[in-house]
Amino acid sequence: MRDYYEILGVQKGSSPKEIKNAYRKMAFKYHPDKNQGNELAEKKFKEAAEAYDVLSNDDKRSRYDQFGHAGIKGNGAGHPGFTDLNDIFSNFGDIFENMGGGGGFGDFFNSSSSQRRSRGTDLKLTLPVTLEDIFSGKVKTVRVQKYILCDDCNGNGCAKGYGLNQCSVCNGTGEVRKVQQSFLGQVVNVQPCYNCNGKGQVISNPCKNCKGDGRVRKHSSIEIEIPPGVVTGSYLTKRGAGNAGEMGSPSGNLIVIFDEVDHPLYLRDENDIIIDAYIDYSTAVFGGKIEVPTLSGKIKLKIPKGIKGGQLLRVRNKGLPELNSHRVGDFLVRININIPKNFNSKVKQIIEELKQEIYIEPEFKKFR
Numbered sequence: 056m057r058d059y060y061e062i063l064g065v066q067k068g069s070s071p072k073e074i075k076n077a078y079r080k081m082a083f084k085y086h087p088d089k090n091q092g093n094e095l096a097e098k099k100f101k102e103a104a105e106a107y108d109v110l111s112n113d114d115k116r117s118r119y120d121q122f123g124h125a126g127i128k129g130n131g132a133g134h135p136g137f138t139d140l141n142d143i144f145s146n147f148g149d150i151f152e153n154m155g156g157g158g159g160f161g162d163f164f165n166s167s168s169s170q171r172r173s174r175g176t177d178l179k180l181t182l183p184v185t186l187e188d189i190f191s192g193k194v195k196t197v198r199v200q201k202y203i204l205c206d207d208c209n210g211n212g213c214a215k216g217y218g219l220n221q222c223s224v225c226n227g228t229g230e231v232r233k234v235q236q237s238f239l240g241q242v243v244n245v246q247p248c249y250n251c252n253g254k255g256q257v258i259s260n261p262c263k264n265c266k267g268d269g270r271v272r273k274h275s276s277i278e279i280e281i282p283p284g285v286v287t288g289s290y291l292t293k294r295g296a297g298n299a300g301e302m303g304s305p306s307g308n309l310i311v312i313f314d315e316v317d318h319p320l321y322l323r324d325e326n327d328i329i330i331d332a333y334i335d336y337s338t339a340v341f342g343g344k345i346e347v348p349t350l351s352g353k354i355k356l357k358i359p360k361g362i363k364g365g366q367l368l369r370v371r372n373k374g375l376p377e378l379n380s381h382r383v384g385d386f387l388v389r390i391n392i393n394i395p396k397n398f399n400s401k402v403k404q405i406i407e408e409l410k411q412e413i414y415i416e417p418e419f420k421k422f423r
């Protein structure tokens with residue numbers, strides 16, 4: 056019998072987390088859905104599960120560390136080794152659940168003919184959003200491929216005119232009991248039935264459309280309301296909008312992660328919006344009004360006379376709404392002055408005269 060640490064490819068002093076990760080990797084690699092009919096893979100899968108069963112339990116692990124395989128078998132408290140794959144799924148259900156979180160993994164583990172039936176997996180989706188979307192909180196429709204409830208059988212997996220039969224393994228109770236001898240005495244271990252996954256019933260004649268799965272994979276449109284003020288990385292969970300579960304089990308969730316796209320005109324600073332305005336020389340000198348495009352339409356902005364390049368003008372409450380709040384950011388306009396490069400002789404003369412009248416020597420100040 057091989058060393059459990061060696062089977063999982065971990066060091067003897069590995070942390071529970073390292074052991075769990077190592078097991079997840081092995082379980083994924085040798086999962087029977089991925090290696091159909093491959094006996095070696097099945098053997099390795101069982102072997103890894105057995106090693107994990109021992110090394111993930113503090114008590115069993117310390118006995119194994121002291122006495123080796125004999126420490127586990129000796130007093131009867133240990134697991135006798137997995138002979139049925141369903142034992143593995145029911146024992147380490149959490150591991151397989153967790154693996155089902157992401158797109159690829161989820162599809163892989165749940166589309167199979169494995170008898171494990173559980174809540175549908177979550178779907179994750181990154182939704183690009185513009186500042187306009189974020190400002191007004193638009194509703195966007197996305198199309199995703201996911202499992203939905205089978206219409207033909209309404210999720211029960213049975214062909215028309217057929218129903219569910221009582222499970223012969225658990226006689227309809229949905230539970231299996233295992234009596235084990237331990238050094239504390241007899242231990243009765245109650246687990247959900249592997250044959251019917253605790254439902255107590257099995258399909259006698261599967262639905263043709265979903266092959267007894269109770270769900271089919273299809274393109275679906277999902278409406279997503281963008282909460283005003285979201286930032287890149289904000290996410291929302293649409294309960295029940297993920298993959299439908301097998302045999303009418305509840306659906307998983309859809310997790311939408313928002314990703315703000317770069318705007319051609321505006322820069323975002325938290326809830327403020329900043330824009331560069333280029334105004335002409337005479338407006339900078341005399342002051343005036345300019346029209347500025349904001350997210351809520353054009354506004355008239357007063358330019359005070361004698362404004363300098365680089366000065367910021369603040370328009371209150373014209374920025375972005377703050378997420379989950381009534382506060383609104385500001386709209387900031389940075390002033391730049393357009394200095395003409397090409398001009399006719401008349402303009403040249405005026406500027407020459409201007410220079411005579413208002414010329415000021417250059418000044419120097421500390422850089423800020």
Ligand SMILES: [Zn+2]
Nearest residue numbers: 205208262265
């Ligand atoms: Zn069906």
Ligand SMILES: [Zn+2]
Nearest residue numbers: 222225248251
């Ligand atoms: Zn059963």
